[in-house]
Amino acid sequence: MSRSSTNILDRPLGRSGTRSAEGPVVSLSAFAYVYSELVQYHQGRAASISELERRLESAGYGVGLKVLEMTAYRAKETKRETRLMSILHFVSSSVWKSLFGKAADSLERSIDHTDEFMIIDYEPIASTFVSVPPDLGQLSADAYVSGIIAGVLDGAGFSARVTAHSVSVEEGEYTKQQGGNTSMPSGMPPRKDKAVFLVKFSPEVLLRDAALER
Amino acid sequence: MGFLHLFIVNKSGGLILHRPLGPNAPRIGTNEWLRIGSTFHSLHAIAAEAGPTKLPGNKNSSGADDGIEQIEGGGLVLKCLQTRTGIKFVLTAEPGTPDLDTVLREIYVLYSDCALKDPFYELEMPIRCELFTNAVDNLIERVEAGGMKSR
Numbered sequence: 380m381s382r383s384s385t386n387i388l389d390r391p392l393g394r395s396g397t398r399s400a401e402g403p404v405v406s407l408s409a410f411a412y413v414y415s416e417l418v419q420y421h422q423g424r425a426a427s428i429s430e431l432e433r434r435l436e437s438a439g440y441g442v443g444l445k446v447l448e449m450t451a452y453r454a455k456e457t458k459r460e461t462r463l464m465s466i467l468h469f470v471s472s473s474v475w476k477s478l479f480g481k482a483a484d485s486l487e488r489s490i491d492h493t494d495e496f497m498i499i500d501y502e503p504i505a506s507t508f509v510s511v512p513p514d515l516g517q518l519s520a521d522a523y524v525s526g527i528i529a530g531v532l533d534g535a536g537f538s539a540r541v542t543a544h545s546v547s548v549e550e551g552e553y554t555k556q557q558g559g560n561t562s563m564p565s566g567m568p569p570r571k572d573k574a575v576f577l578v579k580f581s582p583e584v585l586l587r588d589a590a591l592e593r
Numbered sequence: 594m595g596f597l598h599l600f601i602v603n604k605s606g607g608l609i610l611h612r613p614l615g616p617n618a619p620r621i622g623t624n625e626w627l628r629i630g631s632t633f634h635s636l637h638a639i640a641a642e643a644g645p646t647k648l649p650g651n652k653n654s655s656g657a658d659d660g661i662e663q664i665e666g667g668g669l670v671l672k673c674l675q676t677r678t679g680i681k682f683v684l685t686a687e688p689g690t691p692d693l694d695t696v697l698r699e700i701y702v703l704y705s706d707c708a709l710k711d712p713f714y715e716l717e718m719p720i721r722c723e724l725f726t727n728a729v730d731n732l733i734e735r736v737e738a739g740g741m742k743s744r
Contacts, residue, residue, distance in 0.1 A: 511714070568731035571727075
């Protein structure tokens with residue numbers, strides 16, 4: 380019985396021998412079906428929209444904790460992040476790249492509240508095929524992804540409350556998509572909403588970051 | 594050259610979607626639509642029995658039930674695509690409109706993407722997915738503007 384010499388964490392994902400240029404590839408349809416079933420499962424057990432969102436977020440939380448460890452290990456970082464901006468950059472670039480194959484489209488700080496940050500993704504994959512019916516109003520299908528972000532941040536020691544919102548894209552805001560990556564399934568019109576993940580840190584995290592600043 | 598209507602009938606004969614696709618499409622009331630849907634469903638099945646040649650098991654080469662595929666009239670062409678699961682996609686257009694088959698197939702692809710992968714859509718129920726209706730409108734616009742490139 381032979382043991383593979385490489386550690387499981389060093390082996391690439393996906394089928395060996397199908398290394399495409401961008402790395403391992405997972406079928407979007409397969410993910411969409413599994414995610415659709417996950418949403419239906421929780422919808423049958425939740426009594427309200429906010430409970431459904433909480434259930435999806437907690438489903439993503441466990442994934443976030445593990446993704447943090449995996450991504451940090453694969454990036455061969457020798458020091459863990461202790462500053463707010465660096466962990467946010469880590470989430471919006473490394474974590475996004477390992478999960479979705481591209482970095483998040485932008486990271487912004489809220490003007491009104493100093494403890495709020497926004498990670499923006501113009502094509503969130505969890506909600507690619509989801510049409511939220513009008514009686515479910517404000518539900519965002521990307522609650523699962525906000526759970527993942529919350530898991531990553533909590534695991535790194537920055538406790539935060541992360542919520543997902545769909546905001547309609549203004550005209551001309553989205554120009555870099557045209558002619559660039561074709562991650563949209565063929566035949567579908569470009570998305571009208573972008574996903575905004577609002578990250579609200581707990582006060583002690585901000586105090587600690589301010590103390591480190593000095 | 595214009596598309597008129599799209600309607601989709603589920604496997605028990607109930608209408609799950611009807612949508613006007615162009616400015617020439619005549620206005621048809623909801624009750625009329627339900628009647629059209631169930632009438633077409635029955636005619637589709639009867640046509641397979643009434644036809645001079647019968648396929649084994651009444652199934653055509655793609656595994657779907659045999660039945661009406663095309664109706665041509667004075668001012669209308671009607672094309673139907675039936676899937677293995679019994680869903681019928683029916684497209685009506687003015688005579689001379691090109692690429693009806695490809696458009697029908699594309700609509701089937703859009704249905705399997707936007708409706709079947711939507712967690713809030715119940716099978717065989719009327720389609721209320723915004724993504725699907727937007728994608729169909731977008732497809733018709735693209736075809737009318739530029740014509741269908743062969744895939």
